Amino acid sequence: MKAILSTQNKYIKTLLQLKDKSRERKKTGLFLIEGVREVSLAIKGSYEIDTLLFYADLFSKAQLDDLQLSLEQTNNTEHSKRVPEFPANIIEISKDVYEKLAYRSTTEGLIAVAKSKPNLLKNLTFKTEAPLILVAEAPEKPGNIGALLRTADAANADAVIIANPKTDLYNPNIIRSSVGCLFTNNVVTGSTQEIIDFLKSKNINIYAAILQESVAYHTQDFTKPTAIVVGTEATGLSEDWRVNATQNIIIPMQGEIDSMNVSVAAGILIFEAKRQRNFK
Structure with a gap:
């Protein structure tokens, strides 16, 4: 599992652009989702998650496994709407990186990079x-x-x-x-x-x-x-x-x-x- 510790990381700087600029969200077709409930609802709403980032002091690897299990159970439920597969790209981030990316001051340590829908x-x-x-x-x-x-x-x-x-x-x-x-x-x-x-x-x-x-x-x-x-x-x-x-x-x-x-x-x-x- 990859880890990013520095706020100066090139990928993190890209994510900050997604957080702050509508132009970047429209150009890339990507956006950020913060929070366990929000990420879960996005996946169940058939939004494709490109990457999950988590800060282990707030959102443990065990919780990450539980999230994956709950989504797999949703997919296995009869008559349920098929949700996208759990993202393969998972990154552990440091406290500094998490605080830089997080929009809210009190959240659960989970941020997703998701693909937007055309909404036509x-x-x-x-x-x-x-x-x-x-x-x-x-x-x-x-x-x-x-x-x-x-x-x-x-x-x-x-x-x-x-x-x-x-x-x-x-x-x-x-x-x-x-x-x-x-x-x-x-x-x-x-x-x-x-x-x-x-x-x-x-x-x-x-x-x-x-x-x-x-x-x-x-x-x-x-x-x-x-x-x-x-x-x-x-x-x-x-x-x-x-x-x-x-x-x-x-x-x-x-x-x-x-x-x-x-x-x-x-x-x-x-x-x-x-x-x-x-x-x-």
């Missing part, structure tokens, strides 16, 4: 006849994107579509704030017009959370193929959604302000859809 809208398919989709237009804050992904995972949504993304999906802030839900959701990106055209071609009803020409969200039938579309708190949704929506919807506000955090609004709307579907 044209590849999106559904397993159900009445899919429930969460669409978010131009979310800027990685924390909000992470929260949206957690909401979609909790509701077992069929897909999350990011329109006009302002940051790449493999930003370490998104992975951290989603607690690995980036890997548990079916996530794709596209332009607003591409997404509208896609939804219409699939006969999916579009419910846009927008003030103009709207009705209260709970008056609508979300049991049919449904896309719930939310925008940013600052600017809301673009005009294209207003004019192309099956129905514009609003969450009635009873306080002094007229808006709420996008992830909170998405949670209210998507779980109303789940309630109507008897949480199926």
Whole structure:
């Protein structure tokens, strides 16, 4: 097993570029995952792991063996989705190297180098006849994107579509704030017009959370193929959604302000859809 002890190692410098620069992640098709749960979810979500790095004082070789065993058992379970093979490239790293690579101050000593997916809208398919989709237009804050992904995972949504993304999906802030839900959701990106055209071609009803020409969200039938579309708190949704929506919807506000955090609004709307579907 290889060991890297110096932060000046050429490979470690390459990994630091992946950690800090979206351009490098896009150019190489690689990104970093930090944490045992996140790495496990990525592998189970069919992400290919190129390399595992571990700091033995926090993540022992015995834990590494346990992780490998659990993934092998997942593959041996009847009807389970086949996950990629455990990576052959495993590197033990020093405390200095780990602290340089780690994004969080308190983690379990495990970092993976993974291969990104294309996340293309044209590849999106559904397993159900009445899919429930969460669409978010131009979310800027990685924390909000992470929260949206957690909401979609909790509701077992069929897909999350990011329109006009302002940051790449493999930003370490998104992975951290989603607690690995980036890997548990079916996530794709596209332009607003591409997404509208896609939804219409699939006969999916579009419910846009927008003030103009709207009705209260709970008056609508979300049991049919449904896309719930939310925008940013600052600017809301673009005009294209207003004019192309099956129905514009609003969450009635009873306080002094007229808006709420996008992830909170998405949670209210998507779980109303789940309630109507008897949480199926």
